[in-house]
Amino acid sequence: MDRNSVSGLHHAGLSVTHIDRSIRFYSDIIELDVLRVSEDPSPFAFLGKDGKVFLTLWQGSEDSYTTQTAGLHHLAFAVPDAEALSRVEGRLRAAGHPIRFDGIVAHREQADSIALFCEDPDGIRLELTAPRPAGTEYQAPTGAVTACGFF
Numbered sequence: 001m002d003r004n005s006v007s008g009l010h011h012a013g014l015s016v017t018h019i020d021r022s023i024r025f026y027s028d029i030i031e032l033d034v035l036r037v038s039e040d041p042s043p044f045a046f047l048g049k050d051g052k053v054f055l056t057l058w059q060g061s062e063d064s065y066t067t068q069t070a071g072l073h074h075l076a077f078a079v080p081d082a083e084a085l086s087r088v089e090g091r092l093r094a095a096g097h098p099i100r101f102d103g104i105v106a107h108r109e110q111a112d113s114i115a116l117f118c119e120d121p122d123g124i125r126l127e128l129t130a131p132r133p134a135g136t137e138y139q140a141p142t143g144a145v146t147a148c149g150f151f
Helices: 019-029 082-095
Strands: 012-016 033-038 044-049 052-059 075-078 113-119 125-131
Touching (some): 012 019, 019 033, 019 052, 019 082, 082 125
Antiparallel strands (some): 044 052, 113 125
């Protein structure tokens, strides 16, 4: 059986309640580049880095995201390092966005990665993750179980 049908994730598309608010959040706070915005046939935007689209936003939802229905658990973004992750945390705090676990944490005990867990303006759960700097310690809020499953 050939197991080479899928080579990776191309992009994720999110349904949002207010396209302009979501574009501002993902460009100003998360620092994605806005690659395309259109109103035709309905409001949407393409965001990414270095010209590559990896997030699309579609205005069409009337209600915020809820974790009580099947669908997306969370969306995770790679961040290059702990300093960049700290800058995102500062922008989130300055803008008043909810941060889970009260800041940057280890994914789990003895993990070699750290993460920041938050929500976008529609309540969609986000994870931003970076390599843990050598010689640093971060709290593991969920012990040996990965934190991304429990926020």
